[in-house]
Amino acid sequence: MSESSPDAPPSRPWSVEGFALFWSHGRDARMVAPVVWPDVVGKWPGASAPVVGRVAYIGAIANFLTALGDFSVEVTDHASNGDVAFVRWIVxxxxxxxxxxxVGVDRLVLKNGYVIENHIHSDHPIFAELAKTHALG
Incomplete structure (x- = not known):
């Protein structure tokens, strides 16, 4: 079973540095698989329901990347308290x-260092547009 398999256990702990690297340079949604639990829950602004599971979560990220086109990301702040991490960013x-x-904030809930839940907070209109197409769940 490969580490990107939907049922594979996570193999690389989540970090702010990895988050910044992915959004700044990686941009291949499959890179997310090793840091999330198979039953990860993603909550996107405007989405009618959360995405549940690694395949749906990675699919929502891929759809978001496609919608953005050419962009740059700046991680402006981050904080953590136990198993909860916050990352403020500007795209x-x-x-x-x-x-x-x-402008937005990701609130991540970690389990043993891996993402079990991610709640994205932003009021940019692109999220409402993507919600209309159900691209984010």
Missing amino acids: HGDFPVGPDHI
């Missing part, structure tokens, strides 16, 4: 709707 780009920057 700069030329988006199909709204201003040219997206």
Whole structure:
């Protein structure tokens, strides 16, 4: 079973540095698989329901990456308290709707260092547009 298999246990603990690297350079949604539990829950702004499971979660990230086109990300702040981590970020780009920057916060719940839940907070209009297509759940 490969580490990107939907049922594989996570194999690389989540970190702020890894988060920043992924959003700044990686941008292959499959890179997320090793840091999330198979039953990870992702909550996206505007989505009608959370995405549940590694395949759905990675799919939502891939859809988001596709919707953004060319962009850059700046991690502006982060904090953690036990198994909860917060990452504040700004995405700069030329988006199909709204201003040219997206400000948001990811709240991650970790289990043994791996992501079990991610709740993304942002009020940028791109999330409402993606919610209409059910791209994020």
